[in-house]
Amino acid sequence: MMKMKAAEIAEIIGGSYIGEELEIQGEFHFDSRQVKPGSVFIALKGQSQDGHDFVPSALANGAALSIVSRSVPGNHIIVPEVLDGIAKLATELRNRLSNLKVVAITGSQGKTTTKDILNSILTAQGNCVAPISSYNNDIGVPITLLKCNESTKFCILEMGARHLGDIARLTELAAPDVGVVLKVGNAHLGEFGSREKIAETKGELIRGLKPGATAVLGTYDEFTPKMNSNSAVKTITFGETANCAVRAGDLELHGGFPAFDLVTPEGREHVELQLLGVHQVPNALAAAAAAHALGISTADIAAALSTHQNMSRWRMELTDLDGLTLINDSYNANPESMSAALRTLALLTQERGGNSWAFIAKMHELGGESEALHRKIGQLAGELGIDHLVVIGERSYISDDISTDTAIHFYPDQNSAAELLNRLDSGDVVLVKASRAEHLEVIAEIISKSWSERNGAGT
Numbered sequence: 001m002m003k004m005k006a007a008e009i010a011e012i013i014g015g016s017y018i019g020e021e022l023e024i025q026g027e028f029h030f031d032s033r034q035v036k037p038g039s040v041f042i043a044l045k046g047q048s049q050d051g052h053d054f055v056p057s058a059l060a061n062g063a064a065l066s067i068v069s070r071s072v073p074g075n076h077i078i079v080p081e082v083l084d085g086i087a088k089l090a091t092e093l094r095n096r097l098s099n100l101k102v103v104a105i106t107g108s109q110g111k112t113t114t115k116d117i118l119n120s121i122l123t124a125q126g127n128c129v130a131p132i133s134s135y136n137n138d139i140g141v142p143i144t145l146l147k148c149n150e151s152t153k154f155c156i157l158e159m160g161a162r163h164l165g166d167i168a169r170l171t172e173l174a175a176p177d178v179g180v181v182l183k184v185g186n187a188h189l190g191e192f193g194s195r196e197k198i199a200e201t202k203g204e205l206i207r208g209l210k211p212g213a214t215a216v217l218g219t220y221d222e223f224t225p226k227m228n229s230n231s232a233v234k235t236i237t238f239g240e241t242a243n244c245a246v247r248a249g250d251l252e253l254h255g256g257f258p259a260f261d262l263v264t265p266e267g268r269e270h271v272e273l274q275l276l277g278v279h280q281v282p283n284a285l286a287a288a289a290a291a292h293a294l295g296i297s298t299a300d301i302a303a304a305l306s307t308h309q310n311m312s313r314w315r316m317e318l319t320d321l322d323g324l325t326l327i328n329d330s331y332n333a334n335p336e337s338m339s340a341a342l343r344t345l346a347l348l349t350q351e352r353g354g355n356s357w358a359f360i361a362k363m364h365e366l367g368g369e370s371e372a373l374h375r376k377i378g379q380l381a382g383e384l385g386i387d388h389l390v391v392i393g394e395r396s397y398i399s400d401d402i403s404t405d406t407a408i409h410f411y412p413d414q415n416s417a418a419e420l421l422n423r424l425d426s427g428d429v430v431l432v433k434a435s436r437a438e439h440l441e442v443i444a445e446i447i448s449k450s451w452s453e454r455n456g457a458g459t
Contacts, residue, residue, distance in 0.1 A: 001025050001040075002093055002149050006065055010077045012092045013085035015067070019075030024065055028086070028146050029058075030139060037062030042082055043072070044139070051082075083138055090142035091173050100152055102145075102174055103290050106159040106167055106205050107182025107218070108198060109337050110283045111136065113275070114182060115156050116311040118287035121304040125296055126153030136160035141170045154294070161201045162191055171208030178293045179205045180216040182286050184223040185336045186373060191365060199223035209233045214293040219244055220282055236293055238285040246289040248281050256318070256348045258284075262302045264292050269302035274309050276316045276327065279340030316341070321451045323426035325352060329433040330440040333363045335373045338433060339380055345431040346384040354427025355387040359417065359443055361434035362394040371396045382406045392417050392440070414443045421450040 003025040010017035026038035032054040035041055041058035043051035043066055055063075055072040066076040067085055079085035094102070103118065105111050115130055122128040129152050131144040136158035148155050159170045171179070184199040192198045202224070206215045211232035218224045219239035228235045238246040248260035249268070258281050259272045273280055284305050291301045310317065317328040325348060329341050342358060349356035358381055366373050374396035381389045382403030390409045391397045398408055411417035424430065430447055434440040 001027065001146050002096065006075060006077065009065075009089060013067070013077065013079055013088045015077040015079035015085055017075075017077050018071070019065070022064060022075060025149075026064060028143050030143075032057040032061060032063075035061040035063045038064050040064065041066045042086060042139075042143075043068040044082055045069075086142045086146075087138070087173055090145040093148065094145055094173070094175055097148055097150065097152065100148055100155055101178070101294055102155045102157065102176045103178040103180065103294070104157045104159050104171065104174055104176035104205055105180040105182070105286070105290075106161070106202050107180075107224075108185030108202070109334060110182045110279075110286070111158045111160070113280065113315060114180065114283040114286045115158050117275075117284055117305065117308050118156055118290055119311075120308040121287060121291045121296065121301055122154040122156070122294075124300065124304055127151050128154040128156065130156040131158055137162075137166070138170070141174060145174060159205060161204075164192075164197070164201055165204070167201055168204035168208055171205050175210060176205070176213060178214045178216060178290050179209050180286055180290050181205060181224050181227060182218050182282065183220045183336070185221065186334055186366060186369070191367070193367065195221075195223070199227075203227045206230075206233070216286060216289045216293060218282060218286060234293075236289045238282070238289040240281065240285075244285075246285055246292055248285055251278075251281065253278060253347065255351060256344055262288055262298060262305065264288070264298045264301075266292070267298045269298050271302045271305045273305060274307070276310075276318045277340055277344040279337070279344070280316070316344070319448065321448060322455050324424055324447075324451045325429040326444065326447060326451075327429065327431045327433075328441065328444040329431065330438075330444055331436060333360075333433050333435045335363065335366075335377060338363060338377050341431055341433050342377070342381055342384055342386060345429055346386060349387070349429045352427050352429055354425060354429060356385075357388045357390060357420075357424065357428060357430040358386050359390045359392065359430065359432045359440065359447075360394075360397065361392040361438040361440055364435040364437055375399050375401075378402050388420075390417055390420060392434070392443070393438070414440070414446070417443060418446050418450070421447060422454075424451065 007017050028040045030042040030044050035058045041063040059074045119130040129147045159167050161167045206227040214234045215228040216236050237244045247263045251260040262271045288301045315331050319326045378397035379401050388407045432444040
């Protein structure tokens with residue numbers, strides 16, 4: 001945060017300041033438990049809790065200032081709507097930091113991984129601010145921007161959406177120099193109703209770019225490559241075909257980890273990713289294209305890609321449990337990422353020589369297409385030769401079309417599915433994947449603990 005007086009902040013956000021004269025340069029938090037001395041506490045009203053009730057806790061943790069919609073203890077600014085006030089402050093800060101380069105990323109899948117990879121590239125070039133986890137909404141985007149100050153060279157933002165207009169609003173606030181659209185897929189199909197509506201929403205980022213900015217567009221669906229019709233906005237495409245400005249050449253897999261030649265308009269450099277699965281290649285290429293748009297050399301980009309390691313929990317986490325291989329991808333799921341994870345499972349199992357086990361549960365937010373999309377994933381598991389498909393709670397995966405070579409196990413919950421764990425053998429590979437709301441990280445922990453206990457008991 002740039003150093004500002006509390007009274008100045010109040011003027012910017014259209015609020016009334018009550019308190020002693022002070023300057024603010026700390027971070028902004030809406031969780032009082034994360035507040036540190038000098039921080040600003042944002043009192044948000046949720047469905048079940050009111051942030052105003054936690055102002056005393058924030059003060060106890062050292063909050064210098066609270067932004068609120070009613071009177072509270074301590075130094076505070078009262079505004080009609082707290083979120084509107086934070087957005088105004090972030091917009092003002094963005095305008096003042098004229099040398100700051102902002103990259104905004106959206107898409108149906110891969111936003112957080114792409115953000116993490118790009119953060120590794122940009123951090124090697126200067127001070128870079130990036131969101132924690134998936135801070136990609138009306139709260140997360142301004143809070144991330146407000147971390148920037150005069151020494152910040154780059155800021156990376158994730159932009160998600162629940163409704164038409166969400167990304168347009170965030171784009172206007174952030175004024176990105178580079179806008180990245182990864183792919184239009186089926187995630188949130190239930191909310192938007194069609195992939196065309198999803199494409200329209202993701203395209204708000206590109207339509208909102210200012211003249212001179214760069215649109216970085218994936219070539220993995222029929223919508224994204226066509227998003228930029230503004231001649232004042234440059235376009236860089238990424239993908240795996242020869243007509244892409246940034247592409248992967250001579251792609252190979254080494255133990256499930258992709259290796260390829262990164263090709264840009266500037267040159268060609270070899271990359272060996274330390275991220276599991278061929279589906280990580282589009283994320284790496286998107287980050288590389290964004291970095292190229294910012295003027296970073298191909299050699300520097302390739303070096304950062306080859307040293308980047310997984311930064312976010314439960315996203316294709318590969319663990320060798322002394323003979324058993326566990327892939328924990330329980331953070332989230334949609335049809336595209338589920339397909340990619342199953343393909344990686346099949347590949348790793350071929351290399352290790354054991355049986356493949358897919359512990360899967362519901363993919364949320366698929367609307368009227370939910371049953372059909374679940375069924376297709378079940379069929380894919382059979383086509384890939386997955387040995388054991390362990391379905392937890394979601395019968396739509398199961399159909400008569402699944403290959404008879406795949407053993408189907410259905411359990412209503414994770415605890416009952418645990419009875420299969422004594423059938424796991426050395427050389428087997430286990431995938432755990434579902435939407436976040438299913439909390440399948442629990443079964444991943446059970447698998448790890450069970451195997452460790454068995455292995456210890458046998459020594």
